Amino acid sequence: MIKKQFNIEQYHPETLSVRAGSDATELGENSEALFLNSSFRFQSAAQAAARFGGTEPGNIYSRFTNPTVTVFQDKLAALEGAEQCVATSSGMSAILACVMGLCSAGDHVVASRSIFGTSVQLFGNILKRWGLEVTFVSLTNPDEWQAAATTKTKLFFVETPSNPLTEVCDIKVLADIAHKAGAYLVVDNCFCTPAIQKPLALGADIIIHSATKYIDGQGRCLGGAVLGSKVLMEPVYGFLRTAGVTMSAFNAWVFLKGLETLYIRMEAHSRNALALATWLEAQPQVARVYYPGLASHPQHALAMQQQTNGGGIVSFEVKAKPGQTQQEAAWALIDATQLISITANLGDAKSTITHPATTTHSRVTAEARAASGISDGLIRIAVGLEHIEDLKADLAVLQR
Numbered sequence: 526m527i528k529k530q531f532n533i534e535q536y537h538p539e540t541l542s543v544r545a546g547s548d549a550t551e552l553g554e555n556s557e558a559l560f561l562n563s564s565f566r567f568q569s570a571a572q573a574a575a576r577f578g579g580t581e582p583g584n585i586y587s588r589f590t591n592p593t594v595t596v597f598q599d600k601l602a603a604l605e606g607a608e609q610c611v612a613t614s615s616g617m618s619a620i621l622a623c624v625m626g627l628c629s630a631g632d633h634v635v636a637s638r639s640i641f642g643t644s645v646q647l648f649g650n651i652l653k654r655w656g657l658e659v660t661f662v663s664l665t666n667p668d669e670w671q672a673a674a675t676t677k678t679k680l681f682f683v684e685t686p687s688n689p690l691t692e693v694c695d696i697k698v699l700a701d702i703a704h705k706a707g708a709y710l711v712v713d714n715c716f717c718t719p720a721i722q723k724p725l726a727l728g729a730d731i732i733i734h735s736a737t738k739y740i741d742g743q744g745r746c747l748g749g750a751v752l753g754s755k756v757l758m759e760p761v762y763g764f765l766r767t768a769g770v771t772m773s774a775f776n777a778w779v780f781l782k783g784l785e786t787l788y789i790r791m792e793a794h795s796r797n798a799l800a801l802a803t804w805l806e807a808q809p810q811v812a813r814v815y816y817p818g819l820a821s822h823p824q825h826a827l828a829m830q831q832q833t834n835g836g837g838i839v840s841f842e843v844k845a846k847p848g849q850t851q852q853e854a855a856w857a858l859i860d861a862t863q864l865i866s867i868t869a870n871l872g873d874a875k876s877t878i879t880h881p882a883t884t885t886h887s888r889v890t891a892e893a894r895a896a897s898g899i900s901d902g903l904i905r906i907a908v909g910l911e912h913i914e915d916l917k918a919d920l921a922v923l924q925r
């Protein structure tokens with residue numbers, strides 16, 4: 526590799542997103558090379574032994590060392606201000622690697638009730654079978670976190686803003702409660718990315734990413750990442766090396782291209798989302814809009830302090846017309862769209878629309894949905910990069 530002197534402290538985040546991590550090989554390529562190979566040769570038996578023994582740094586085998594994946598890890602670590610990044614095969618495997626690396630049977634995790642549906646399944650069903658104790662509490666009520674923590678608590682786990690209601694928690698306050706209880710605060714930063722929110726700077730210990738979403742930004746690849754201090758990442762990396770929940774080199778190469786445009790994309794997503802949320806609030810067929818960038822959002826002030834903008838996710842409740850159920854009203858709007866994609870994915874340049882109650886949150890019981898405020902009339906839009914007037918026009922039935 527051709528090593529250029531690159532001092533992270535010297536540059537702005539936008540510059541880091543374009544430049545950090547990217548050293549060229551002897552061939553001098555200006556865009557990161559894709560190392561699509563499983564293993565690496567050694568010059569001698571002694572060098573092989575030194576690499577395996579960890580006394581000489583270098584690549585061994587792509588399950589745990591691949592140059593393209595390494596560049597992705599270094600770039601994302603620079604953006605989040607983390608000592609180390611461990612890239613994984615998906616966002617879910619990032620959460621799994623984090624827990625498997627840092628917890629044992631009998632340990633306790635306190636998690637927000639408002640986390641990604643599959644994360645609820647992972648904690649509440651699968652990890653529970655292996656002896657992990659899990660308590661779900663309200664994202665926005667610190668007293669519940671305080672009350673739930675025990676001497677066995679290892680991790681606090683949150684997403685902020687939450688999906689789909691965009692509730693925001695105070696990262697600093699939860700970090701303090703976690704640390705006093707001898708636990709680490711884990712923040713799934715998928716909705717914001719480091720372009721909008723830097724959880725480690727606010728006191729969190731670990732960051733989770735689904736790179737599948739905004740880090741890719743164009744709906745192509747699955748991937749994830751765990752970030753934190755070297756000490757915390759060592760067992761996480763140890764789990765990945767052994768269990769093989771590895772990010773593919775090809776996907777890392779795609780994510781590297783995604784990261785180069787992260788800052789301008791997140792600004793554009795957020796600008797469009799704020800404009801759409803503001804417009805939605807004024808439509809007669811809309812009962813309520815959930816978006817942290819709106820003054821009407823319950824944690825608007827906190828969100829604007831913790832984030833550089835409101836992000837790209839907007840949720841809202843449609844009003845049912847006479848003789849119509851809430852679900853029928855929501856489905857009718859979704860089916861009336863021509864441009865916006867009907868899909869549960871988010872973080873894509875293409876805007877997407879989904880009905881959480883019957884898709885992402887359909888495995889949650891109706892009572893639990895009601896308790897967390899996810900009504901049958903709720904719709905989530907992950908606002909993409911199309912022209913705002915075309916998005917409004919696609920939702921024009923709300924005006925009638």
Ligand SMILES: *Cc1c(COP(=O)(O)O)cnc(C)c1O
Nearest residue numbers: 615616617641713715735737748
């Ligand atoms: C999508 C998502 C995940 C899971 O990521 P995958 O890459 O789909 O495994 C985890 N957390 C949040 C907030 C997500 O949106």
